[in-house]
Amino acid sequence: MAAMLMTSSRRHPPLNFMKKPCWKVGILSILSVMLVMLYISSKNLTLVQHPIMVKMVERMSKIQESLGIQSNYSALEPSYPVPFERRYNESGCYKRKPVVAIAPWQRVQYGGRWNGLKLPVLVMAGGGNLGNIMSNYASIYAIGRAYNVTVRINKGMHQQLMSIFPNMTINALLNSTKGIQKLAFLRHYVYGNVEAAAAGLLGPHIFSVHGCPVEVQLFHAYSCEIRKEFTFSPDFQEKVKEFWLAKRDFVGDAVRVGFHIRRGDYIRYARKRGRKLPNETYYENAMNFYKERFNNVVFVIASNDREYINKTFENHTDVIFVPGTNREEDMAILASCDHSIMTVGTFSFWTAYLAGGYVVYPGDFYIPNYPVQKERFERAHMDYFVPISQKPL
Template identity: 40%
Template sequence: MGCVPQRFSPYHPGSKAALFPVAVVCAVIVYGLMSIALLNDSTMEVRKTAIQYKEKKSIHAPGPWVPQKKWVKFPDRMWHGYQLPVLTAQPLGRMGNIMGEYATLWALKHIYNTTVLVMPRMRFKLSCFPSLSLPDCPGGCNTTGWKRVGRSGGISRYDFTKIENAAAGLFGPETFVLTNCLFEIQLFNFFKEDLRREFTFSEEIQRKVREFLARVQREWQAINNSTVLPVLVGFHVRRTDYAQHAFRLFGGKLPGTTYFTRALNYYRRKFSNAVAFVVASDDMGFVRMKLGNNSDVYFSAGTSAFEDMALLSSCNHSIVTLGSYGFWTGYLAGGEVVYPDVRTHRRYRFAREMYEITGIANFTPIFPD
């Protein structure tokens, strides 16, 4: 419902008075619609734009916001040999968040053909991935005086329009630091296979993972007196500070043992019990207590976050709870990913709505409790 433009007759005395109530009604309706759009976190525009990349031509994927005809290029404006604008990102959060920041930089570079650089701290935090191809920021990347650009609309709206405007050159030939934990799945999901190659673990970590998983399979075969190799399902359980974080920021709660049982049984039925679960968590005492009586569950040694992610992402399929770390374990594994269909008071990046909007088809929701 709204105001339809009308063709008015020539002015006559009294016509202003007659039209005044109509104008008031239209103003009220428009104001109300704008207020709803601003306040309702459940609204999100699904952006579809053709992206050309390598052999994939004119594939429609979510994003980018700025169509190519509006991009602005500055071929003669340089910074340390790099064409402006230049974008880098603050490595905020833990491993999963920083991977999302790197992946978003990758997407901005390959969609907008813009310069992106990696800060030394981001390189250090992702040192387990020796194949990262984005170049380092020269000279240690002192970003004093750089323009800071982040998302808009609060923590639950995930509006990265300003970041994409900067990448498209609409904010001028400047140097930009991207802030607010950029994690733009709707852009970087288009480059999933490229990112899985970027996030390739070192050979030493891969060797440890292969040995661990081979041992799990041998133990499972011995217990089940079988020559069949079990399907491996990685299971990440996020705990510790995330319970308070999820409640405070999103109004949600961590899934409990009911979800664990449902997720385990989902794969047991699917693979006729020929399945072995490999569990890692930031609270191994909790998961051992809750899952230790399952003969098909095996626990990570918990040596490091790097090795746990390598272990889980090397499995055939995945179970995750909440958080960016669990997301990446399933995303990199590449098989089916079971996740909790949580209900939150604000939009949550790793909830069903967001997975559907971003076009991630291999994630399967299960009601948690």
């Protein structure tokens, strides 16, 4: 009981402005008024995307956190590793609140509607490969939940995802949207202009969200719901059963660790930014992490470079490969594993995220503003994501 009381107090810090620096409260008030005035008076959304505006929102968030208004919700667990059951509430959902940029008292409510939908309405345009589109969906889902705002996805995105995940609850926007206003995704932790639109600061309009958001600090708070949204269709579930049935003699009762290795176009992507992809040393370190913790482990490997993984793991007796028929089936199989090893890319991230369990990732792989790397996971308090070095341990 004492532990529960301590946890509760940490998650919901008391608001005591009398003990807080008055100058911070004053600056926060001034910034809030300036933002609201600029947002409401501006019909040109390029103003919102200006770096000064983004910095202003970021500064507000930092002041809010220092005042105890907008908590970062520091990790509930004292150290790693901890039992899984301590991370989840009675419904099986992760015990966390979203890290939002705009507090409830800063938001604006409207009574207007468009075709029966409460305004404002945010429509995710979507784009990219499967992992990117799933990130788009999860981010707009979390925006809708965190800000209680109407969200939709475009028709093409809806058709593509629905064929894989028929349990999705966000509908497509099928009506004509003349005068729709575009919001470009800004590569900042504070999801500036989109959160501003969701909070009502840009007016009662319809907004089209572009880019490729991977806002883990928002959607991780709804991890239980996100996993339900991304429930694979019966066809893919049947293929997963067939895969494990064919491998039952080899796998037995072993702990299954999904392992996705992204290569192909990512080799050039990393090189252009002065980085190298996770190497064989990282693979060994990551696999040893699980071998040291479990007596019997099988690694289930998928990649977009089949020749590479066949050669790299040809002498490993504890490895099996996914069929590689299509990416959706590969993801479904990896998501059915007990734990995961990821490398880079959103596809790799989602195979691990859907699987649950512990996730090992390259902790020293860094590209500024890259959406799936150590600083993002730490900001979202994803404490079951374990960074492993690419250097010999």
